[in-house]
Amino acid sequence: MRNFDLTPLNRATVGFDQITDLMDRVIRQDVSQPSYPPYNIEKSGDDAWRISVAVAGFSPDDIVIEQRENALIIAARKSDEAAAGKTYLHRGIATRAFERRFHLADHVKVTEATHEHGMLHVDLLREVPEALKPRRIAIASTQSKSAPAVDAATPETIDA
Template sequence: MRYDWTPLWRSTIGFDRLFDVLDEVHRTAEESYPPYNIERLDENRFQISVALAGFTPDEVALTVEQNVLTLEGQKAEKDEKTFVHRGMSTRSFKRQFTLADHVEVKGARFENGLLVIELQREIPEAMKPRRIAITGASAGQVKQIEGKAA
């Protein structure tokens, strides 16, 4: 079930992104394939692990565009197989992750049936907090202006 946010769009200004995020959260809750974990390695490093059993690196595409990481998989069926039981899904998929500002994809690798995507937050120097030195006269350096006594 999808929600129609149109009535709310008419009465709000500047909240366009909010409704996009709500819609994305609802859509993500409906889509559960392929399963994934997001792990924080330290303050600025993250790792996404996606379970892709049966896929090869050639069957998976990973792209980043405007803070959206898109993972797509298309299984290439080379020959007809007859399964007695098929418990591993190898259907095509498209999963998107919204990245925060200044988060970059540093690399991706297949490891034990998992696609591991490494992310790093790199805040530009101009945006990092910096300490400002405060200068001024200290108590020991008070100068008195010479003047004539009245």
């Protein structure tokens, strides 16, 4: 695997530390990522997503969903007493414990989680605070500081 040095990118950007951290994390991750349980990520709107995880054999009581800062953690553990007393001739449905982590962007929140037909659906929504939304800045003229500026949209008459 190649090693990439991202320090030149850090010198040329201001305030994009999260992007470089994300790129660094992706580059350094092992190639052998866990594949259990399988999942889908779908975009359901401009600022909305849905993560669907296949959790066959798990009840909603066995699954824990947590959001910590910019991480979504989905974990499940099947109780040992559920399998006690059963003898399997073939066991193809894996109900082993798992923990799946998803890194979320800023202001992405979990809005809902549902469990149906062996699938866990977690709906996400980005809610950018009003203070962080773009706003237009008026440019002041420096030519005549003493004279009040006249708005072109509301003409005023000058009495002689």
